[in-house]
Amino acid sequence: MNDNCLSILKSKRIAVIGGGIAGSTIALRLTGLDINVTLFEEGSSLVNGPPVCHLHAGGNLYPDISNEQCFTLLDQSIATMKIYPHCINKRPTVIAIPQRDASNIEHLLPRLELLKQRYKDLIQTDESNNVLGDPDDYYKMFSREDIERLKNKSQPDKITDFSDWMIPLAKTLDLETIKYPLLMVQEYGLSLFRIAASTELSLQASPTCKLLTNNKVTCVNYSAKNTWLITHTENGKQTTTEVDYLINACGYRTGVIDDMADTPKERMVEFKAAYITHWEQSERWPEVIFHGERGTPQGMAQLTPYPNGYFQLHGMTEEITLFKNGLAKSTDSSAQPKLDKSFINKLVQGWDKQESDDRTQKAINHITQFIPNFTNATIAGKPLFGAQQIPGKDVSLRAYDVSFEGQQYARAEIVKASSALTVADQIIYKLFNLSHEQLAECCNVDTSFTSLSESEINLLACDIADHRNYPRSLAKI
Structure with missing residues (x-):
């Protein structure tokens, strides 16, 4: 990838709303490209959502889904293992x-x-x-x-x-x-608490990520300058952040941001x-x-x-x-x-x-x-516990990833946790008009995900389990 293309990537500002496994993984993938990312999460920590237990078991657990969905789940699971080896x-x-x-x-x-x-x-x-x-x-x-x-x-x-x-x-x-x-x-x-710890530690250490926990997004507007204005509140204080691209990764509340952005979508x-x-x-x-x-x-x-x-x-x-x-x-x-x-x-x-x-x-x-x-x-x-979004009308759907509105708005619509990395890459291809080959040249996918130590992940994962009132054993391998 030439230097001009890299400089264009690094000049863009992206907001990711929602710090679940989709939003956190997308933010990590983008910061690995040195893109400026602001991640908004209403809660006090990341990756707090529906229970996860296995990477996919798609060919066995869901006998009624298509072979293509099973292939997608297998591909995504392997990618997830490579970027979250400690989890x-x-x-x-x-x-x-x-x-x-x-x-x-x-x-x-x-x-x-x-x-x-x-x-x-x-x-x-x-x-x-x-x-x-x-x-x-x-x-x-x-x-x-x-x-x-x-x-x-x-x-x-x-x-x-x-x-x-x-x-x-x-x-x-x-x-x-x-x-x-x-x-x-x-x-x-797949360990929910260890993913929460891994993403939080990685994003806190990233020089191109602004991690805003305890921040509730109350309004989004597309401006006359072709940018998005994100209004958010922390401890009663209201702030507006301007970005070039908006990624809606709000999980079961994805429709709330869709309504704000006037981008209707059918889902369950x-x-x-x-x-x-x-x-x-x-x-x-x-x-x-x-x-x-x-x-x-x-x-x-x-x-x-x-x-x-x-x-x-x-x-x-x-x-x-x-x-x-x-x-x-x-x-x-x-x-x-x-x-x-x-x-x-x-x-x-x-x-x-x-x-x-x-x-x-x-x-x-x-x-x-x-x-x-x-x-x-x-x-x-x-x-x-939690609420799981399912795009469209098929309650058996398991392999789904992302949809777009125009050039500057994307929705992460994962059903299985292992789909998160696929979503991140699809967003990069679409929003920046990159090919798979160009993206592969740009950075080492695994570097920013795997440099954490086992001990620091263990410590934070157990602290998160304590804070959410779950047994610490659920945070251990």
Whole structure:
């Protein structure tokens, strides 16, 4: 890229509204190009939103989405691992089909083969994409006989293969409740608190980023000078900031800024929650997902492990993770879907303890259908919760990234956290009219993301967990 193009990039001013995983990653990507960025976040810290647990598991967790969405999720997950290496929980994911479910593992095999080949192709293109292990070991199937053999084994201190990971599940699973084979996939976890710490530390250290937490944007206007005027408030003091480009990364409140900017867009917002439990375990667990029909009492059950016996639970039923009337749609008069007041109260004021405990206990009971000993698990904190935006009308959409209005306004519209880097690059291509090749020449993608030390991330991640009243174990690898 020539010096003139670089100087044009560095002369531009960009505002990013919203410091979730999308807004924070976009800001980091832009500052890596020495672009002047102002990041507005209403809260006191970054990346505080809907619960995350895995990078994608797209080919397995969401059997109804298209192969193209799965490929996109895989590509994005690999990119996320490369830029957030300190934020990855490296453990595989087990997929189990309950006896009561109409599906079977064999239905997933063609897609898994496609994903394995996609992973191989990505490694051949760039060896640095080899972040999920040997592509020939991308997945493994376990027969009932395999599980029976593992029941009496002890997990070694050093885990070297899939069978080692399967041992704790083999010991506790009700073998009569599921179909065989079981499937284990090399899909890793993503730590919300460590991403919050990583982005905050990186942006605070960046000479081209102005990080404004505790700042609420109250108005945006497009001026006669072809610039955006951002009015924002901090501690009752109102200020206006002028920028050349505006990026709306407000998550479930994206429609609020769209309304201010008079840029209507159809979308949905869905309120979701996951639940924190403690179950004393001496062995290291994989993530475990039991398929089920969304929204029914037999909805998917998901067990996500963290250190020191903590587990995050999902149950895709209206009594657990989903909520009756928890899905809202935009209208002709507003781009912002209107959630019921009860959900807004949760988002702003927090949960009623009785409802929190009741739903957590139902999540525990949901898991005990398949792992009876999980009845000994205890409630270990308030739910992880938030509202997730879904562009358009398809509630099953998982791979989506960005949309534009004119040349100077962009919306980050991610559904999965791993899409954030793709959004950042698409914005750069569009707003600055750059090619992929020009952008690749401009800087090292990974430099500004990976220079942090493990100790400083640990310290801040644990502090953020403390501040948000969650167990510190959720902030640890």
